[in-house]
Amino acid sequence: GVIYLRNCKIGTRAKNLFELIAPYRTYLLKSNSEQCTLNWITAIGIQIEALKTNKPIKAGYITKLGKIRKNWKKRWFILDSYNLLYYRNQKDTKPAGSITLLGSSIEKLQEEDFKNLSNSSEDINNNNNNNNNIHNNVNRKSKRESSPLIRKRSITSVRLQKDHKKHCFKVITDNRTYFLYAQNKNDSTCWFNEILKVIMYNNTTNTIPEK
Secondary structure (H helix, E strand, C coil), X not given: CCCCCCCCEEEECCCCEEEEECCCCEEEEECCCHHHHHHHHHHHHHHHHHHHHCCCCEEEEEEEECCCCCCEEEEEEEECCCEEEEECCCCCCCXXXXXXXXXXXXXXXXXXXXXXXXXXXXHHHHHHHHHHHHHHXXXXXXXXXXXXXXXXXXXXXXXXXXXXXXXXEEEECCCCEEEEECCCHHHHHHHHHHHHHHHHHHHHCCCCCCC
């Protein structure tokens, strides 16, 4: 798992034990020795202080394509000097996920991307239908109720891709490609440029960019 240090506090409990207090949880951490504990507290404390002065570059709602179900969901995004964090809504204190921008790239979507997304959505729909057919041999009522919902989800996903293709862009990392679009063309262009600026700084100078 990942512990996000923004807005965290750190304190000691015992010689080899210290606590990291996040807005959503308190972590108890233990090291091998008292000196090692002090080293960890110092290093983490420096990072926490750095994050206090590292104000978010941009924040706002972006719609993101899901990894598994391939449906679009609006999430609250915060762009800082190293990551693109996203939350289920603006009030959440714990990120639902993060996109590491070091070593990443950003591109505007091409026509081929939408074809691949549509094909991927259809494959998922077919797989779900096959699984339902196996299950529905035992329960036919489930088949009548679930299949329309699955198909509707797939069609909605493809329609959204077409409606917002002018606003879409993708962030490519080592582990995954994220497909995103903002509320309108101007907002998407602003997000694209700010993310690109952070990526360029991280990938070339590896310094904190200034807005």
